[in-house]
Amino acid sequence: MSKFSTLIFISGLSFLLIVITAQLPIAHPPMLIGQYIIDHAVQDTGVTNIVTSVVLAYRGLDTLGELAILFTAASGVGLLLSNKLNTKLQPSTKTVRLSNSNFIIEHALNLLFPLLLVVGFYVIFHGHLTPGGGFQGGVIIASAFFLNILAKPYKSSDSEIESTHNNLTIIESLSGVTFIAIGLYALISGHDFLEPFLSHGQLGSLWSAGTLPFLYIAVGLKVGAELSSLLITLYDIDSEELTD
Amino acid sequence: MTHFANYLTTYLTTEIILYTGAIGLLVIGLLGLLVLKNIFRLLLSLVIFESGANLFLVLSGFRANGIAPILTSTQENMSQLVMNDPVPQALVLTAIVIGVGIQALALSLIIKIYQRYRTLDMNEIHRKLEQDIAGISQSTPLASQEQPLYLYQKNSLVQNNEGEK
Amino acid sequence: MDISALIALIIVFIMLSSALCVLFLPNMIAAVMASSVISLSLTIIFALLKAPDVAMTEAAIGAGLGSLILAIGLKRLNYFNIESHQSNVSGTDPGQ
Structure with missing residues (x-):
């Protein structure tokens, strides 16, 4: 009976969606804000990638809220899955790590790791010129560091993981503070919060678009640090699970 | 046959096909959320649902013959360029990042549930949870609509017998 | 029908069929792989x-x-088996 009602609900919902979609102006959207931004973004902010100007300049507060949501999710994962309490109660239960990975993976990783870092930082630094930016580059950097842990599991002991966590926390807090400080400096010097304020420079060069590259670097470091700490926490196997 | 082919070429444009894909993802994701019982698969269907919503949003900013909202050379008049709407693209860009954070949070909740109850079946978890609550509050579990009443009476009888022993 | 509509038709077909695979494949690794195919x-x-940004x-x-996170989750949920009809607890969980 419940499956039957589910089927009715699903078919009704799909009919509703199809009817709504048929009334949309397909391929001719009402460009009210969009046309204004396309017309004025280059003069206002000096970027060539207009999506970046929306993310960081026109809707910069949105990005700050988004970073807050990501931070909440990462700290929630840390709260749920951290085994700091367990290790404090029963120390040195976790000396046995996973088995060694093989030779080929390890050396391929040594080759791949600097390349991944270069790609990640390239994507972050050119966020205002080409597709890409802090979010994508941060994720690439996080996956580079996490591949390191995946390929060499036996080298990471408890103390190393703890020091890595501390470093990540420092990077994350510093980049978050940088983001807000740039916004507050704009507020103090007479602009709106998070409004880009340095000179625009030559259109299309790396040093252009005012403060937007710095904001994107802060976003990239914050996203990278948050996601790598999240991945490390998820990957870290409890002593409880090892006994099973 | 040629009439049918003409019909297809006029009405089956790229946007119509992609809107069909977005609606299909939304419906399949919701179907999974409603029908399935394994909570890990519920997470997977949530991911599908979210992908469908993202595709719908990006499609809503698509213009016919539009180019990507990126300046490739310093043109003279910007207003003659037909660019896609950058606002939904920026929205979806942040939505994808938030989505992966929420995915990780849900996964850690699922891992916690699995560590506690050793199962991922939703009915099983519900039953064990009710037993836990009843064990803490020293009362018999309330009857729910999903299970007939006599089963609950049998369960409570068994529990009472155990309590007497 | 131009070439982009043809590409869109093929991609949407692959996407929707792998979405159905995510819901109904018995093996969990295959389901996570299918969700990765949806993203691709x-x-x-x-x-x-x-x-291009999106x-x-x-x-x-x-x-x-996302697929990496789901795969780590599979490992911690004891679903990380290649065999088709497996379950994480003895006999009670059919995998769906």
Whole structure:
């Protein structure tokens, strides 16, 4: 009976969606804000990638809220899955790590790791010129560091993981503070919060678009640090699970 | 046959096909959320649902013959360029990042549930949870609509017998 | 029907069939792989829709990091088996 009602609900919902979609102006959207931004973004902010100007300049507060949501999710994962309490109660239960990975993976990783870092930082630094930016580059950097842990599991002991966590926390807090400080400096010097304020420079060069590259670097470091700490926490196997 | 082919070429444009894909993802994701019982698969269907919503949003900013909202050379008049709407693209860009954070949070909740109850079946978890609550509050579990009443009476009888022993 | 509509038709077909695979395949690793296929086809669709930023984000986050997170979750939920009819607890969980 419940499956039957589910089927009715699903078919009704799909009919509703199809009817709504048929009334949309397909391929001719009402460009009210969009046309204004396309017309004025280059003069206002000096970027060539207009999506970046929306993310960081026109809707910069949105990005700050988004970073807050990501931070909440990462700290929630840390709260749920951290085994700091367990290790404090029963120390040195976790000396046995996973088995060694093989030779080929390890050396391929040594080759791949600097390349991944270069790609990640390239994507972050050119966020205002080409597709890409802090979010994508941060994720690439996080996956580079996490591949390191995946390929060499036996080298990471408890103390190393703890020091890595501390470093990540420092990077994350510093980049978050940088983001807000740039916004507050704009507020103090007479602009709106998070409004880009340095000179625009030559259109299309790396040093252009005012403060937007710095904001994107802060976003990239914050996203990278948050996601790598999240991945490390998820990957870290409890002593409880090892006994099973 | 040629009439049918003409019909297809006029009405089956790229946007119509992609809107069909977005609606299909939304419906399949919701179907999974409603029908399935394994909570890990519920997470997977949530991911599908979210992908469908993202595709719908990006499609809503698509213009016919539009180019990507990126300046490739310093043109003279910007207003003659037909660019896609950058606002939904920026929205979806942040939505994808938030989505992966929420995915990780849900996964850690699922891992916690699995560590506690050793199962991922939703009915099983519900039953064990009710037993836990009843064990803490020293009362018999309330009857729910999903299970007939006599089963609950049998369960409570068994529990009472155990309590007497 | 131009070439982009043909590509869109093929990609949407792959995407919807792998979405059904996610819901109903008995093996969990295959289900996670199918969700990764959905993200990859979404990447191609976003590139077709002239949204390169979103396409990069989906490729890096949806197809890369999201599948990695789900795979780690499979490992911690004891679902990490290649065999088709397996379960994480003895006999009670049919996998769906």
